[in-house]
Amino acid sequence: MGDLAMCLDEEASRHFLQEIVNILLAYMCKLFKRSTKVLDFHHPHQLKEGLEGFTLELSDQPENLEQLLVDCRDTLKYGVKTGHPRFFNQLSSGLDIIGLAGEWLTSTANTNMFTYEISPVFILMEEVVLRKMMDMLGWSNEEGDGIFCPGGTVSNLYSVLLARYHFFPEVKSRGMSAIPRLAMFTSSHSHYSIQKSAAVLGIGTENVLLVKCDERGKMIPGELESSIASAKDRGLYPFYVSATAGTTVYGAFDPLNDIADICERHGLWIASSVTWNPHKMMGVPLQCATLLVRKKVSLNFECNQLCAEYLFQPDKHYDTSYDTGDKTIQCGRHVDVFKLWLMWKAKGMEGFESQINKCLENAEYLFDKLKNRTDFLLVFESKPEHSNVCFWYLPHSLRNLPPGCERDKKLHAVAPKIKAKMMEEGLTMIGYQPLGNKVNFFRCVFSNSATQREDVDFLLDEIVRLGHDL
Amino acid sequence: MGDLAMCLDEEASRHFLQEIVNILLAYMCKLFKRSTKVLDFHHPHQLKEGLEGFTLELSDQPENLEQLLVDCRDTLKYGVKTGHPRFFNQLSSGLDIIGLAGEWLTSTANTNMFTYEISPVFILMEEVVLRKMMDMLGWSNEEGDGIFCPGGTVSNLYSVLLARYHFFPEVKSRGMSAIPRLAMFTSSHSHYSIQKSAAVLGIGTENVLLVKCDERGKMIPGELESSIASAKDRGLYPFYVSATAGTTVYGAFDPLNDIADICERHGLWIASSVTWNPHKMMGVPLQCATLLVRKKVSLNFECNQLCAEYLFQPDKHYDTSYDTGDKTIQCGRHVDVFKLWLMWKAKGMEGFESQINKCLENAEYLFDKLKNRTDFLLVFESKPEHSNVCFWYLPHSLRNLPPGCERDKKLHAVAPKIKAKMMEEGLTMIGYQPLGNKVNFFRCVFSNSATQREDVDFLLDEIVRLGHDL
Ligand SMILES: Cc1ncc(COP(=O)(O)O)c(C=O)c1O
Ligand SMILES: Cc1ncc(COP(=O)(O)O)c(C=O)c1O
Numbered sequence: 001m002g003d004l005a006m007c008l009d010e011e012a013s014r015h016f017l018q019e020i021v022n023i024l025l026a027y028m029c030k031l032f033k034r035s036t037k038v039l040d041f042h043h044p045h046q047l048k049e050g051l052e053g054f055t056l057e058l059s060d061q062p063e064n065l066e067q068l069l070v071d072c073r074d075t076l077k078y079g080v081k082t083g084h085p086r087f088f089n090q091l092s093s094g095l096d097i098i099g100l101a102g103e104w105l106t107s108t109a110n111t112n113m114f115t116y117e118i119s120p121v122f123i124l125m126e127e128v129v130l131r132k133m134m135d136m137l138g139w140s141n142e143e144g145d146g147i148f149c150p151g152g153t154v155s156n157l158y159s160v161l162l163a164r165y166h167f168f169p170e171v172k173s174r175g176m177s178a179i180p181r182l183a184m185f186t187s188s189h190s191h192y193s194i195q196k197s198a199a200v201l202g203i204g205t206e207n208v209l210l211v212k213c214d215e216r217g218k219m220i221p222g223e224l225e226s227s228i229a230s231a232k233d234r235g236l237y238p239f240y241v242s243a244t245a246g247t248t249v250y251g252a253f254d255p256l257n258d259i260a261d262i263c264e265r266h267g268l269w270i271a272s273s274v275t276w277n278p279h280k281m282m283g284v285p286l287q288c289a290t291l292l293v294r295k296k297v298s299l300n301f302e303c304n305q306l307c308a309e310y311l312f313q314p315d316k317h318y319d320t321s322y323d324t325g326d327k328t329i330q331c332g333r334h335v336d337v338f339k340l341w342l343m344w345k346a347k348g349m350e351g352f353e354s355q356i357n358k359c360l361e362n363a364e365y366l367f368d369k370l371k372n373r374t375d376f377l378l379v380f381e382s383k384p385e386h387s388n389v390c391f392w393y394l395p396h397s398l399r400n401l402p403p404g405c406e407r408d409k410k411l412h413a414v415a416p417k418i419k420a421k422m423m424e425e426g427l428t429m430i431g432y433q434p435l436g437n438k439v440n441f442f443r444c445v446f447s448n449s450a451t452q453r454e455d456v457d458f459l460l461d462e463i464v465r466l467g468h469d470l
Numbered sequence: 471m472g473d474l475a476m477c478l479d480e481e482a483s484r485h486f487l488q489e490i491v492n493i494l495l496a497y498m499c500k501l502f503k504r505s506t507k508v509l510d511f512h513h514p515h516q517l518k519e520g521l522e523g524f525t526l527e528l529s530d531q532p533e534n535l536e537q538l539l540v541d542c543r544d545t546l547k548y549g550v551k552t553g554h555p556r557f558f559n560q561l562s563s564g565l566d567i568i569g570l571a572g573e574w575l576t577s578t579a580n581t582n583m584f585t586y587e588i589s590p591v592f593i594l595m596e597e598v599v600l601r602k603m604m605d606m607l608g609w610s611n612e613e614g615d616g617i618f619c620p621g622g623t624v625s626n627l628y629s630v631l632l633a634r635y636h637f638f639p640e641v642k643s644r645g646m647s648a649i650p651r652l653a654m655f656t657s658s659h660s661h662y663s664i665q666k667s668a669a670v671l672g673i674g675t676e677n678v679l680l681v682k683c684d685e686r687g688k689m690i691p692g693e694l695e696s697s698i699a700s701a702k703d704r705g706l707y708p709f710y711v712s713a714t715a716g717t718t719v720y721g722a723f724d725p726l727n728d729i730a731d732i733c734e735r736h737g738l739w740i741a742s743s744v745t746w747n748p749h750k751m752m753g754v755p756l757q758c759a760t761l762l763v764r765k766k767v768s769l770n771f772e773c774n775q776l777c778a779e780y781l782f783q784p785d786k787h788y789d790t791s792y793d794t795g796d797k798t799i800q801c802g803r804h805v806d807v808f809k810l811w812l813m814w815k816a817k818g819m820e821g822f823e824s825q826i827n828k829c830l831e832n833a834e835y836l837f838d839k840l841k842n843r844t845d846f847l848l849v850f851e852s853k854p855e856h857s858n859v860c861f862w863y864l865p866h867s868l869r870n871l872p873p874g875c876e877r878d879k880k881l882h883a884v885a886p887k888i889k890a891k892m893m894e895e896g897l898t899m900i901g902y903q904p905l906g907n908k909v910n911f912f913r914c915v916f917s918n919s920a921t922q923r924e925d926v927d928f929l930l931d932e933i934v935r936l937g938h939d940l
Contacts, residue, residue, distance in 0.1 A: 010502070013567045014495055020571040021491050024578045025484055032480070044586065044792050047594050056591075056598045058811070062818040068568070071815060072575055075808065080588045082581045089588060090781065092802070095580055097483045098538070101490040103577035105542055108494045110565055110755050111552045116514065117893070118550045118559060121526075124517050128526045150620035150757075153801040161670060175674025176646035192778040193801055199774070200631060200799050202672030204645025249780050279802065285580045287620075287804040304669070308662040310719050310903040310913070311560065315883075317890035322514050329670050331623040331663055332562070332749065334757040334804075338545065341528070345541060348532040413785075420787035423587070433780040443780070 012065075019069055027076050031083050031095065032450065034458075037426040038087050039080040047078060054078065085450045086428040086458060092279050092286045094448035098346040099285045102339030113148070113333035114311060114325030116318060123322050126337045129344065133276055134292055145300050146292040147327055148336045153193035155275040155291040156242070158329070160184065160197045162293060163240045163269035165303040172303065176202045183236035185209050185227055185268075187219035187254055188436075189247045207236065216380060217252035219243060225262055241270040246281075249435055249443055250379075251388030278340050281356055281387070281447050288336045300327040359387040359446040366444055366456050375399065375464065379441055387446040392439075393418065393463050395470040412439035418467040428455075428462050482535075489539055497546050501553050501565065502920065504928075507896040508557050509550040517548060524548065555920045556898040556928060562749050562756045564918035568816040569755045572809030583618075583803035584781060584795030586788060593792050596807045599814065603746055604762055615770050616762040617797055618806045623663035625745040625761040626712070628799070630654065630667045632763060633710045633739035635773040642773065646672045653706035655679050655697055655738075657689035657724055658906075659717045677706065686850060687722035689713060695732055711740040716751075719905055719913055720849075721858030748810050751826055751857070751917050758806045770797040829857040829916040836914055836926050845869065845934065849911055857916040862909075863888065863933050865940040882909035888937040898925075898932050 030036045042051065050056070054074035063071070081087060083095030111119045113126070130146035149155045164171055168179040176182075182203050186194040188210040198208045209231060212223040228238050241263050243254040256271075263270040274292045278284040293299060305326045307314075312323050325333060347355070363384045370376045370391050379390035392411055401407040415432035422428060432442045444459070500506045512521065520526070524544035533541070551557060553565030581589045583596070600616035619625045634641055638649040646652075652673050656664040658680040668678045679701060682693040698708050711733050713724040726741075733740040744762045748754040763769060775796045777784075782793050795803060817825070833854045840846045840861050849860035862881055871877040885902035892898060902912045914929065 010499065013498070016567060017495065017571060017574075018491070020574060021488070024575060025487065027578060028483070029480065039590075042590065044590070044594060044789050047590060056594055056811075058598060058602050058814045060819040062821055063815045065816075068571075068812065068816055071812065072571070075575065075591050076579060079579055079591050080581060082579070082588060090582070090584075092580060092582060095578070097486060100577055100580075101487060101538075101542070104487075104490060104574050105494060105545065107570055107573035107577070107755055108497060108565070109546060109549050109552070110562060110570075111550060112560070112562060112756055114560075118552060118899075120509075120512065120514070120517060121545050121549050124514060124526055128528060132528050150624075150804065151800045151802045153799070154620075157799070164672075171672065171674065172669045173674050173676045175651070175668070175677055176672035177651045178674070181645070181647045191801070192776045195776055196774070196799055196801075198645070199642045199776075201670065202634075202641065202646035204641065204643050204648070205776075206643045207645055285577055286582055286802055289802075304666070306662045306665055306669075306675075309905070310901065313886065313903055313910075315886040315910075317886070317893070319514050329623070329627070329666055330621045331661070331666075332621045332756055332759075334620065341526075342538065342541065344528045345533045346535075346538055349530040351532055416783065416785040416787070423787070429588075431780070433783060435779070440783075440785070 016065055020072060023069065023072055023076070028095065031081050032085065034085065034455070036081065036084065038084045038429050039423065039426045040078060041423045041426055042078065051078065080429070083448070085448060085452065085455045087448065088428065088430040088444050088446070088459060090431050091445065091447050094283045094450060096283045096285065096343060098343045099283065099339040102342040103285050106335045106338045109335070111335060113335055114323070114331060116320070116322035117316070119335065122335045122337055123324060125341045126324070129337055129341050130290060130292065132344070133290065137274060137292065139294055143294050143296070144292065145295065146290055147300060147324070149289050149291055150287050150330075150334065150336075152275050152277040152280075152289045153196060155277070155289050156191070156193040157197040157200060158291045159242070159273040159275060160194075160201055160203070160240055161329070162273060162295075162299060162303050164201065166269065166272075166295070166299065167239050169302070180237035181207065181235065182240075183207050183209060183231040183238045184240040184242070185211055185224060185238065186242040187211050187213050187244060187247070189213050189217040189250060189252060190242060190244050191248050194242050213252070216382065217247050217250035219254040219259060221255055221258040221262060224259060228262070228266055228268075238266060238268055241268050243270060246386045249388065249433065250390060251384060251386030251445070253385055281359065282340075282352055283355060283447060283449065284340050284343060287334070288340055304329055355449040358449040362446040362451055362453070362456060363387045363389050363444075365453055369456070369460065376460070379438060389444045390441050391444075392441045393467050395467050397470065408439045414467060414470055415440040415442055417470055418463055421466040422462065425466070428459050430459060486535055490542060493539065493542055493546070498565065501551050502555065504555065504925070506551065506554065508554045508899050509893065509896045510548060511893045511896055512548065521548065550899070553918070555918060555922065555925045557918065558898065558900040558914045558916070558929060560901050561915065561917050564753045564920060566753045566755065566813060568813045569753065569809045572812035573755050576805045576808045579805065581805060583805055584793070584801060586790070586792035587786070589805065592805045592807055593794060595811045596794070599807055599811055600760060600762065602814070603760065607744060607762065609764055613764050613766070614762065615765065616760055617770060617794070619759050619761055620757050620800075620804065620806075622745050622747040622750070622759045623666060625747070625759050626661070626663040627667040627670060628761045629712070629743040629745060630664075630671055630673070630710055631799070632743060632765075632769060632773050634671065636739065636742075636765070636769065637709050639772070650707035651677065651705065652710075653677050653679060653701040653708045654710040654712070655681055655694060655708065656712040657681050657683050657714065657717070659683050659687040659720060659722060660712060660714050661718050664712050683722070686852065687717050687720035689724040689729060691725055691728040691732060694729060698732070698736055698738075708736060708738055711738050713740060716856045719858065719903065720860060721854060721856030721915070723855055751829065752810075752822055753825060753917060753919065754810050754813060757804070758810055774799055825919040828919040832916040832921055832923070832926060833857045833859050833914075835923055839926070839930065846930070849908060859914045860911050861914075862911045863937050865937050867940065878909045884937060884940055885910040885912055887940055888933055891936040892932065895936070898929050900929060
């Protein structure tokens with residue numbers, strides 16, 4: 001093994017890796033103890049100046065192994081413990097042991113998803129896992145294909161790319177100037193990845209028409225209908241509608257069936273592809289995202305294929321339809337499937353189910369608690385449909401103000417102030433944001449099944465403790 | 471830790487992870503033994519049918535931990551050992567112990583690069599590493615910014631995206647229909663990622679003009695000049711030139727200075743960005759790729775920023791210019807920097823230098839050997855400029871045929887036949903491809919510094935053994 005790690009012989013390599021593993025195991029033990037802080041906050045300039053000997057700067061001279069181990073410990077020490085049961089910030093959260101084992105194996109195998117030649121097992125696992133997911137969506141064997149992508153945003157980009165190609169295959173060679181001006185539709189509560197896709201693909205963000213939602217954040221089908229009509233009137237070519245099952249902030253579900261009916265009537269792309277992001281609610285370590293396409297397998301290939309001969313030789317001795325790299329917009333592609341495959345083996349459908357139910361129960365528990373409090377205000381009175389719960393905290397000074405502009409102005413400053421103190425103290429973490437005409441509110445989103453009711457209680461107590469006197 | 475891994479308590483989790491580590495360490499030991507096969511080939515249908523109890527299929531019932539360990543062992547068994555010193559196929563190859571340790575830590579930290587809030591250390595490491603790389607390019611502190619991307623292909627896509635935005639900022643909101651028809655230029659030997667970018671971005675592959683190369687695969691500056699002129703004549707707007715330092719197949723270096731001069735004269739984008747792919751020659755585990763941009767930091771932000779309020783709150787208590795996620799076309803982003811940072815600490819510049827020199831020496835050794843053989847034919851008589859060496863093997867039956875069509879036709883079939891046998895036997899692996907008017911030839915590309923001269927000797931002996939009687 002010697003020359004591999006430079007100057008490291010086999011025994012030293014084994015020893016070094018075992019030391020790293022000991023550090024990681026010790027980290028995990030601490031992580032799951034509730035007495036451990038979620039983070040040890042420092043401002044960028046503090047971390048850059050170097051803390052207690054932890055320096056980020058790179059020198060030209062090599063460091064010794066002992067120092068590297070210290071660096072690793074420090075990296076974890078000053079990082080944020082996203083796997084902590086009291087981390088309620090944006091996903092991903094949690095740390096699944098099986099998924100982690102899968103990731104360690106993946107990096108040891110260190111291969112590349114472009115061809116069956118060098119990734120026979122992982123390429124087939126991709127097929128098996130995607131097929132399983134498509135079965136769950138109720139798609140038959142003849143229809144359907146998919147791909148693992150580096151994030152759900154890229155999955156969404158693929159879906160727009162495929163839709164564009166489906167309607168205008170000439171776009172691949174001739175570009176956007178050869179086709180009509182396109183219009184796409186998504187709800188005003190949708191994730192920004194739809195707009196990013198429009199910017200990247202050359203469609204333009206102003207050609208993404210944001211359809212109005214109801215109070216609960218669900219797209220209003222009638223609004224979609226009239227938005228399509230008015231786009232047509234303005235000479236645009238509507239081709240794509242994105243609907244969300246669990247919006248980012250509210251966790252709202254768009255009325256998929258109604259929207260699909262409208263799309264069918266107008267011949268638009270929806271129900272034709274699904275972005276399914278296992279690194280969110282399923283708790284798979286980042287990155288793990290998929291796009292599933294309800295079309296003939298050939299579509300992905302036709303849209304993206306360039307047949308580079310140095311990689312995709314047609315005269316190989318095996319079935320080269322498994323050289324799936326040419327379906328993608330990448331070349332080298334990280335193996336993201338294995339950890340999910342291993343987790344699926346370990347948990348089965350029932351394991352994932354109970355894990356997700358745990359998150360939904362926590363959301364309901366939080367909702368029920370908030371409903372009965374006068375110092376908190378729910379953004380909605382209705383039960384959460386998903387694992388998101390949105391709420392304001394009313395410090396003492398605001399509690400007697402009537403709802404309205406003046407209170408809103410003050411309320412807007414509350415969440416950022418609490419969040420700042422919360423990060424400085426480091427015992428828990430939760431995100432906040434404004435949305436539409438709603439001033440800054442907290443959004444608690446559960447995706448870590450290690451979180452217990454006591455952690456939810458703790459979160460509220462912390463908010464009160466930090467915000468009471470604001 | 472119990473509920474985290476479902477049904478796994480702390481002791482069981484620790485035990486399971488240690489068992490996995492033992493499997494991985496045992497795999498590495500075997501990997502570096504030259505007596506171990508590089509692969510144990512099976513056709514897709516064989517693997518899908520299940521081999522000796524290794525089944526890829528997922529059931530709804532959970533498997534027990536013992537079975538999971540067997541699954542992990544089998545996954546490695548039927549995979550390709552890309553870290554083996556006799557794996558000469560496409561990159562990535564090698565298995566760097568420090569990089570691997572970095573990846574294990576990264577997956578344990580399981581965080582997301584979108585904000586400083588949840589990735590303080592990694593975000594700053596990204597800045598430090600990118601700055602170091604820009605220093606090496608000779609860029610001053612005022613100019614220059616960069617980003618880690620999921621692969622060099624995505625880096626290249628970013629570069630085209632930024633160039634388009636630089637010339638036509640209105641494209642972001644208004645799309646391609648608001649701007650002139652664009653033309654981009656790259657050499658006929660360049661990587662297909664440039665064409666993929668054009669397809670994705672809506673520029674169209676036919677607007678990527680492939681500039682002629684000399685025999686050695688280098689772009690001919692005069693040809694670029696006339697290609698630009700003819701694009702202008704055809705009403706296209708030339709905006710972007712890609713040049714390659716180390717082409718995929720030949721390892722050729724385009725004449726960067728001459729090309730940059732031409733671009734400057736015509737006001738085109740080059741030298742403005744560099745794709746640098748540490749998961750190739752630097753031996754960093756996949757994925758690790760960067761784009762470096764010689765422009766004001768703000769460009770990346772302006773081009774891609776959408777200011778999603780749920781993520782990038784402007785009223786946070788720290789310097790939010792470190793919330794670099796809004797520079798990217800992703801949302802969630804895997805931490806790719808840490809393994810590179812750790813390797814850099816461990817090796818210093820000198821470590822990387824000697825590692826790469828080792829690869830270049832191997833290429834020269836192979837070239838020198840081939841020069842003196844009559845059963846092999848070099849694609850070039852001149853010394854390799856990089857770690858790629860391209861050659862044909864002439865089986866006995868072809869050795870007395872004169873060069874020309876008839877021999878070429880037969881020669882074209884030789885490499886695939888040898889490769890097929892080679893994979894079936896599994897003792898080594900090398901890639902082949904045709905290029906331009908050259909029929910199928912082998913390309914040996916060195917990027918694993920564990921490879922020794924004896925491995926190079928072995929490769930040639932194997933080719934002779936498998937191909938002699940063809
Ligand atoms: C010259 C060149 N550029 C870009 C790439 C793409 O890199 P990646 O596989 O990381 O996407 C390659 C890959 O082989 C390449 O050879
Ligand atoms: C509804 C929705 N879609 C897509 C995404 C993007 O996923 P990723 O972060 O994997 O790119 C998110 C991320 O939060 C999301 O909430």
